[in-house]
Amino acid sequence: xxxxxxxxxxxxxxxxxxxxxxxxxxxxxxxxxxxxxxxxxxxxxxxxxxxxxxxxxxxxxxxxxxxxxxxxxxxxxxxxxxxxxxxxxxxxxxxxxx
Numbered sequence: 001x002x003x004x005x006x007x008x009x010x011x012x013x014x015x016x017x018x019x020x021x022x023x024x025x026x027x028x029x030x031x032x033x034x035x036x037x038x039x040x041x042x043x044x045x046x047x048x049x050x051x052x053x054x055x056x057x058x059x060x061x062x063x064x065x066x067x068x069x070x071x072x073x074x075x076x077x078x079x080x081x082x083x084x085x086x087x088x089x090x091x092x093x094x095x096x097x098x
Contacts, residue, residue: 011038011039011042013035013038013039015029015035016029019032024036024039025039045069046065046069049065049068049069050065052068053065053068
């Protein structure tokens with residue numbers, strides 16, 4: 001990895017900087033469990049997109065992931081239906097994978 005990051009959007013989740021540890025919302029926030037679950041759903045969706053590129057043996061980078069996510073046509077757990085959460089302060093490597 002080349003340690004370059006690419007901002008891919010916003011989740012719309014409001015988090016005080018004092019409640020953020022860099023990965024999750026601390027328990028000082030009364031809605032921390034809900035916010036952390038929303039963040040987990042977004043991370044899972046991004047992971048699913050990356051896995052799809054790997055499965056198809058396609059080269060990809062952060063821009064490809066951003067484009068696929070913005071199309072909003074990825075679903076996981078199809079029984080639940082389409083997720084429409086928008087990402088915030090999420091970064092991914094701008095490295096191309098093959």
